[in-house]
Amino acid sequence: MRRHLLAAAILFVVHNAHASDDPTLPAVRVEASKPSRIDSIVTVEASQAQNRTLGGMLEHVSGVQNSAFGPNAGAPVIRSLSGNRVQILEDGQSILGMNAFSGDINIPFDPLFVRSVTVNKSSDTVRYGGNAIGGSVDIDSGLISRTMEDKDQSMELVLRKGFNAADAQGFRMNFNNQRNVSTNLQVSRQRISYYDIPGNSKAGVCNTRLFPATGGVNSALADSCQKEARVQQLYNKASQPYIDQFMTENPDWADGDFSFYTNSPTSVWQRRTYINPVNPAYVAGTPSYVQKQINNDVTPDYHHRLGNSYSRSSQVALGSTWFFDRGYVGVSIDAKDSEYGVPGFSMQNLSFGANPADGLPVGVVIKQQRYALEALLRDPLPHVERAELRVSKLDNASGERLGSTRANDYDFQSTQAELLLAHQPVGPLSGVLGLSHQARDVTASGALRYLPDVETRSNAVFLKETLDVGWASFDAGVRHERVDHDLQPSRFKTSRNAANTTLQDRSYRLNSYTLGSYVELGPLFAAKVRYSSSQRAPEINELYASNAHYSVMTQEEGNQNLQPERAKNLELTGLFHLGGFALSATAYRMKYENYLYQGHSGMQMANRLPLKYWKQTDTTVKGFEIDASQALDLGGYGKLNLSAFADLVRNQADRPDTLRAHNDGEYLPNMPTNRYGATLQWQRDSWKVQLSSTYYDKQKYLGRNVSEEIPLDAFNLVDLQVSRELPVRNAYIAGMEVFVNGSNLLDDDARPHNSPLKYIAPLPGRGFQVGVTVRL
Known part of the structure; x- marks a missing residue:
């Protein structure tokens, strides 16, 4: 933390030195590379919602x-894809770490x-x-100002009180000299002890569907529910009409309960005849x-309160931008810390008959420091309209x-640099040449590590060109990339079930290209x-992982002979607009060659985790x-906006072999379900109201974990936000907004099918946040 404070002091000194200059503001025109209107790009602006x-x-x-990996961990899943297939960036630089x-x-x-988040739902490999x-x-x-602020200083204070939602506090300050230096400081924290849920933490099917009508146990469901489930054969004492008198007198000779009962009214032992009494419990036939069905919880089934769902996080960040007549240079420092529980399962997968209260809960600790530089220069070279440079260093430690005992720790040290050169437009033709470099070192420690130490280097060159003639636009792009994974010396050892021998x-x-x-x-x-044709190299977990990976409830085994994925994507969109009405409909198809997935071996390890290997198959x-x-403009009653959406995705193997079809099924397990959503936004004077409803349908396209997935009931998430700007008569206060937002207002038992924890940890129940934002 000392180095962060020292850097902050240096930035403030720089700011104050410039603040004493002539305050006349020159004409500063700042430009940034604009996304193509051909891609499926959506920008979500920040709001008062509890995110x-x-x-x-x-x-x-x-x-x-x-x-939805519990209430404290959630990544975007775009068209059923996530993890290593969805690039997560902050201010244009990747922040993918252990979360991938x-x-x-x-x-x-x-x-x-956060100011906004931009999502590109199309394949973005040419760019990233x-x-x-x-x-x-x-x-x-929002750390790096790309245009000069309207006021020379501003401050934003946020206070939120949660009811089944996190408490949050923070402030954001901007200082600038209205000429060439602007500095931002952000401090925030969030806390919650636990989340309430509508009913039990474990889904009803964990009790009703464990024992199929055909007999036996659905072991995959039992493992997902963290259940001890088995069937015992017990002797029926009512099945025989007589009690064996000899065994009653000589119980040491008995081999079990069945020895004490007989079908004969007499028994002869050592030439002596015994008269056997009638069995009073006898039931003919x-x-x-x-069979006795044993159904015990390995981990607790919580009622109305989700165990181990605490969360604590904080951020301290500082950014400063120096503007000049041909561009700007901005730097930022950002430190985030978080600590939270993973509800529903224990990393200590207890043996049969153990007390679930003895299981130790899983907690996650994340510490991340990020240093970034961003620069823009206009007309740097002949025929070059604009140059953009982004450099960042990321240190992410996740464990x-x-x-209270350390299970594993992974440290991701990443350095990135990207240079973009936009050439002068040639008539309607404009374009960008890009050079990209990324270096990442992953080091691991802990008794339960499942990855070796690996150094990864990536170098790429790409070109994107756009022809814009007003009523029509055409673009094309190409990228060549080299990715190298170099193993580093470590004590990592593969399991006896590993597909790899020597790493x-x-x-x-x-x-x-696109x-x-x-x-x-x-x-x-x-x-x-x-249309795009994209390639992805296998990542280090897909190549080298070995041993138990409890966070995905799998004994995960990599395969270093995997080939790169190739996706051929076709996307069609129709647009219609008339007055205030707009309609967009998109259909897409992504044909994957060598699609990477975790294939079930059909075996379970001693800790009851399924043994899965990284494999490849063609997938659509x-x-x-x-x-x-x-x-709608309602005149004196304000403005109203109504919106709705529907989406559907299927991830399906093209020609699954017999083992894939039997163990994993035709469809990808944990696939997102169909959704239908609607939002109503109303604004009048100082009032804002937003009411949204999203219906998650019951999953119809089911994968397998040897046994077919058990779908859960549909549910509807209803959220509400209400805010009002209060009139303030104070020279020091620029504005004050009070708000309340509510989530899951129907208190539904919400279990998204794509959540790995759907059987043991539902989404939080009804929750509210009330708060105030003060702008100085």
Whole structure:
């Protein structure tokens, strides 16, 4: 923390030195690279909503769902893709860390002061590399000012009190000299001890569907429910009419309960005849043996309160920008800390008959420091209109705790640099040449580590060109990338079930390209089409992972002979607008060659975790998204906006072999379900109201974990936000806004099908936040 404070002091000294200069503000024109209107890009502006996670903030966007790994960890799932396939960026630089490999590791995210989040649902590999094969998500932190602020200083104070929601406090300050220096400081924290839930933490099917009518136990469901489930054969004492008198007198000779009963009225032992009394419990025709179904909780089934759901997070961040007549240079320092529980399961997978209270809960600790530089220069070279440079260093330490004991720690040290050169427009033609470099060192420690130490280097060059003739636009892009994974010396050992023998370095050459167009079809209609061919190199968990990975409840085994994925995507969009009405409908198909997935071996390990290997098969992802909105001016009654959406996605193996079809099924397990949503926004004078409802349908396309997935009931999430700007008569206060927001107002037992914890940890029940924002 000392180095952060020292850097902050230096930035303030720089700011104060410039603040004493001539305050005359020169004409500063700042430009940034603009996204193509051909892509499926959505920008979500910050609001007063209680956004626990990045995935939660974006879950109202069609085609985007929340991974919902409990209430404290949630990543965006774009068209069924997430993790290594969705690039997560902050201010244009990747922040992918352990969160890409392990779903219980949350993406460091400050929900109080984030300015906006931009989602590109199309393949974005030309711009951001293979980890954007399923799209990208870029967070605008607000730390670096890209234009001069309107006022020379401002301050924003936020206080929130939660009821089944987090308490939050924070402030954001901006100081500038209205000439060439602007500095931002952000401090925030969030706290909650636990979340309430509508009913039990474990789904009803954990009791009703464990024992199929055909017999036996649904072991996959039992493991997902953290249950001890088995069937015992017990002797039926009512099955025989007589009690064996000899055994009654000589119980030491008995081999079990069955020895004490007989079908004969007499017994002869050592030439002596024994008269056997009648069995008073006898019921004629009953079987000799009956089955007893054992159904015990390995981890607690909480009632109305979700155990181990605490969360604490904080952020301290500082950014400063120096403007000059041809551009700007901005630097930022950002430190985030978080600590939270992973509800529902214990990393200590207890043996049969153990007391679930003896299990130790899983906790996650994340510490991240990020240093970034961003610069823009106009006309740097002949025929070059603009140059943009982004450089960042990321230190992300993520670890799992078993009670108070360290289970594993992973340290991600990443350095990134990207240079963009936009050439002078040639008539309607404009374009950008980009150079990208990324270096990442992953080091691991702890008794329960499942990854080796690996150094990864990525270098790429890409070109994007756009032809814009007003009523139509055409773009094309190409990227060549090299990815090298170099193993480093460590004490990591693979398990006896590993597919790998001796771990080896791996290197990949990747090529991606894209073509697209946007055409206006008269005054009311427009159409977009995009085709892309994208490649992604296997990541280190897919190549080298070995041993128990409890956060995904799997014995995970990598395969270093995996090939790069190749996705051929076709996306069609129709647009219609008339007055205040707008309609957009998109259909897409992504044909994957060598799609990477975790295949079930059909075996369970001694700790009852399923043994899964990283495998490849050809896969097709297809679906649609529909968005509609209507804006209405109600005159003296304000303005009203009605919007609705629907989305559907299917992730389906093309020609699954016999083992895949039997163990994993035709569809990808944990696939997002169909959704239908509607939002009503009303604004009048100082009042703002937003009411939204999203219906999550029951999943119809089920995968397998040897046994077929058990779908859960549909549910409806209803959220509400109400805010009002209060009149303030104070020279020091620029404005004050009070607000209340509510989530899951129907108190539904909400269990998204794509959540790995759906059977043991529902989403939080009805919750509210009340708060005030004061602007000085």
